[in-house]
Amino acid sequence: MATPLLLAQQIFSAVSTSGVSNQHDMSGCANITASNATLVPNQAQAAGFPTDISSLITFLVSFSALRDWLKLIIFGSALETCRRLCLHFYTKIYNSFFITARFEEDDSSYDWMMVWLSKQPSWKTARDVQISTRTFNLNSNAVLIEGENEDPSSVVSGNRQLAYLPSESTVHSFWYKRRWVRVSRTIRQGYYNRREEVLELCILSTKHHVLNELLIEAKKTYQEAQENTISIYNSDSHNNWNHIASRPKRPLTSIVLDPGIKDLLIDDARDFLASKAWYSARGIPFRRGYLLYGAPGSGKTSIIHSLAGELGLDVYIISLSRSLLDDTALGELISELPEKCIALMEDIDAAFSQTLNRDLEAEETGEKSEKNGEQQNQGISPPPPPTSRITLSGLLNALDGVGAQEGRILFATTNKYSALDPALCRPGRMDIHIHFKLASKYQARELYRCFYLPDSEAKEFEAKTKKAAEKEAADDSGYTSVDEKTALVPSSSSSDAGSVVSGGPEPVTFNGSSHRSRGPQLSPAKVADLAAQFAEAIPEREFSMAALQGYLMAYKVRPFEAIKDARAWVEKERQEVAKKAAKAGKVAATSSSTELATTRASAYSSRGRGSRGRGSGSRGGRRGGYYTD
Numbered sequence: 001m002a003t004p005l006l007l008a009q010q011i012f013s014a015v016s017t018s019g020v021s022n023q024h025d026m027s028g029c030a031n032i033t034a035s036n037a038t039l040v041p042n043q044a045q046a047a048g049f050p051t052d053i054s055s056l057i058t059f060l061v062s063f064s065a066l067r068d069w070l071k072l073i074i075f076g077s078a079l080e081t082c083r084r085l086c087l088h089f090y091t092k093i094y095n096s097f098f099i100t101a102r103f104e105e106d107d108s109s110y111d112w113m114m115v116w117l118s119k120q121p122s123w124k125t126a127r128d129v130q131i132s133t134r135t136f137n138l139n140s141n142a143v144l145i146e147g148e149n150e151d152p153s154s155v156v157s158g159n160r161q162l163a164y165l166p167s168e169s170t171v172h173s174f175w176y177k178r179r180w181v182r183v184s185r186t187i188r189q190g191y192y193n194r195r196e197e198v199l200e201l202c203i204l205s206t207k208h209h210v211l212n213e214l215l216i217e218a219k220k221t222y223q224e225a226q227e228n229t230i231s232i233y234n235s236d237s238h239n240n241w242n243h244i245a246s247r248p249k250r251p252l253t254s255i256v257l258d259p260g261i262k263d264l265l266i267d268d269a270r271d272f273l274a275s276k277a278w279y280s281a282r283g284i285p286f287r288r289g290y291l292l293y294g295a296p297g298s299g300k301t302s303i304i305h306s307l308a309g310e311l312g313l314d315v316y317i318i319s320l321s322r323s324l325l326d327d328t329a330l331g332e333l334i335s336e337l338p339e340k341c342i343a344l345m346e347d348i349d350a351a352f353s354q355t356l357n358r359d360l361e362a363e364e365t366g367e368k369s370e371k372n373g374e375q376q377n378q379g380i381s382p383p384p385p386p387t388s389r390i391t392l393s394g395l396l397n398a399l400d401g402v403g404a405q406e407g408r409i410l411f412a413t414t415n416k417y418s419a420l421d422p423a424l425c426r427p428g429r430m431d432i433h434i435h436f437k438l439a440s441k442y443q444a445r446e447l448y449r450c451f452y453l454p455d456s457e458a459k460e461f462e463a464k465t466k467k468a469a470e471k472e473a474a475d476d477s478g479y480t481s482v483d484e485k486t487a488l489v490p491s492s493s494s495s496d497a498g499s500v501v502s503g504g505p506e507p508v509t510f511n512g513s514s515h516r517s518r519g520p521q522l523s524p525a526k527v528a529d530l531a532a533q534f535a536e537a538i539p540e541r542e543f544s545m546a547a548l549q550g551y552l553m554a555y556k557v558r559p560f561e562a563i564k565d566a567r568a569w570v571e572k573e574r575q576e577v578a579k580k581a582a583k584a585g586k587v588a589a590t591s592s593s594t595e596l597a598t599t600r601a602s603a604y605s606s607r608g609r610g611s612r613g614r615g616s617g618s619r620g621g622r623r624g625g626y627y628t629d
């Protein structure tokens with residue numbers, strides 16, 4: 001085989017030999033060729049370089065090494081062309097008989113397919129298996145190993161159950177509606193060496209509807225398996241929505257609010273979801289916003305999750321404080337929400353306190369950096385820099401700008417209602433504002449009932465409470481409209497009304513026995529009586545529902561002790577609060593005196609340095625005021 005070196009050698013020697021012989025010829029007749037321009041081509045020919053194509057080919061073919069190379073190139077090209085043609089025809093023929101569908105791991109359809117496949121008998125009996133504890137965002141394993149029964153306690157004990165899946169890179173086949181289906185799982189390396197799994201399905205069919213039927217069936221199977229859960233989505237740093245969890249639905253009855261609030265929310269949301277045509281006929285943007293504000297631990301987040309389950313909607317969490325989230329990214333995220341979903345912005349005030357801080361910082365840069373320096377000198381670390389880059393106008397635009405998604409329900413929560421900008425709270429952005437207060441006696445009583453009502457009575461009680469709640473809703477005399485928006489919030493007196501009651505949560509059952517069965521079995525009448533005693537011991541609007549829940553959790557199977565110890569617990573909690581308040585007061589006093597001292601020190605130092613602080617602008621003005629003190 002001729003190597004490129006051999007070829008180069010042959011050409012070089014051929015050219016140099018003809019060059020030398022021509023030099024001899026030319027030296028003999030120098031007088032004939034001198035100063036004749038027309039002789040140049042002849043000179044080139046004489047130097048051994050062919051001037052036309054045919055002689056060039058003859059010249060090149062005269063080298064044996066080049067001849068070998070040319071043969072190889074022609075033969076190789078012919079072979080490659082044949083291979084490509086065959087592949088092309090094979091793909092054409094294959095595609096006319098097979099339909100191929102690919103599912104990528106980070107897409108929900110992948111989970112649907114895996115769960116659906118897990119129900120196929122041949123998938124269950126695969127010979128080459130991969131052992132896994134993956135649940136495909138469901139609360140149960142896709143394929144349980146025979147002999148290992150579904151056991152809810154495994155979730156609590158941390159013993160995740162084993163499941164098996166057919167191995168990657170092996171092809172599995174089965175029949176679907178008399179069609180042969182080939183399935184393969186492959187792993188590939190994505191961006192940044194990310195592991196990506198792709199599921200490929202080939203169906204031997206010329207009709208596309210088979211794939212459609214299969215997909216619909218897979219989606220339905222998944223939804224059935226997911227029936228008692230809600231899906232939670234969050235955005236990643238690339239602004240894509242990712243499924244992060246599936247949570248069990250929380251029954252609305254397990255959340256005890258003042259009468260009417262739950263009905264107001266659920267009825268309004270249901271009415272909204274059914275009114276698309278009404279909105280479009282009137283040119284009103286098809287969006288609804290709810291602002292839930294008030295005490296921490298009063299049930300704001302819980303009611304949103306519960307409503308999502310009741311309405312069958314997924315929850316998309318928009319974390320305004322996520323690092324590097326800016327106005328453009330927020331707009332994109334909101335515009336990519338699916339049509340019917342719940343968008344949740346928790347602690348909406350947090351993002352704006354940062355924005356506010358930044359604005360102030362910009363205004364008072366000099367003052368702030370000086371203060372930071374002083375704090376550092378005293379060993380006090382400055383607050384962490386803000387990470388979110390959201391501005392108020394950016395959020396307002398994202399909520400109802402042209403790109404804002406239609407059909408979504410927005411829930412925003414805050415503990416600092418007064419810190420919110422009125423533009424954010426106006427109808428159209430936040431249509432309903434609901435105040436969540438600390439627990440009333442009514443709520444304490446109903447929470448107690450939820451805890452201790454016997455399992456057997458729970459269902460009946462639930463039905464009864466629903467009826468009572470409907471009756472209560474019909475009679476709206478107990479409500480006061482608290483603001484100019486559409487919100488109806490019960491007046492405090494109505495919270496004591498005994499006619500409306502709420503049911504208990506679904507009992508938590510482990511292997512057929514619940515903690516309730518370990519406690520004394522009480523009749524509903526007895527529970528009602530004890531609940532009233534408990535409510536008696538709990539002061540009105542002093543503790544959050546979360547605190548009461550925490551207290552009762554310690555008495556899960558001791559309903560009588562829960563009442564006996566309630567007053568002592570209240571006293572203890574009050575003392576704790578008083579202690580904390582005193583400590584906070586002390587810290588505030590110390591920090592304000594430190595601040596005063598540092599301000600004085602800086603004022604003196606400023607004075608020492610001349611009139612630096614008396615400059616123009618508000619900052620100078622403030623300092624100027626201090627000098628006169």
Ligand SMILES: Nc1ncnc2c1ncn2[C@@H]1O[C@H](COP(=O)(O)OP(=O)(O)OP(=O)(O)O)[C@@H](O)[C@H]1O
Nearest residue numbers: 254255256257296297298299300301302545546549
């Ligand atoms: N009204 C309520 N009924 C039943 N449980 C409640 C209620 N309020 C709070 N809880 C319980 O207290 C815990 C905290 O509730 P949740 O997170 O919903 O409060 P939140 O108002 O959203 O608090 P934060 O403002 O701090 O986020 C939950 O476990 C929930 O079960």
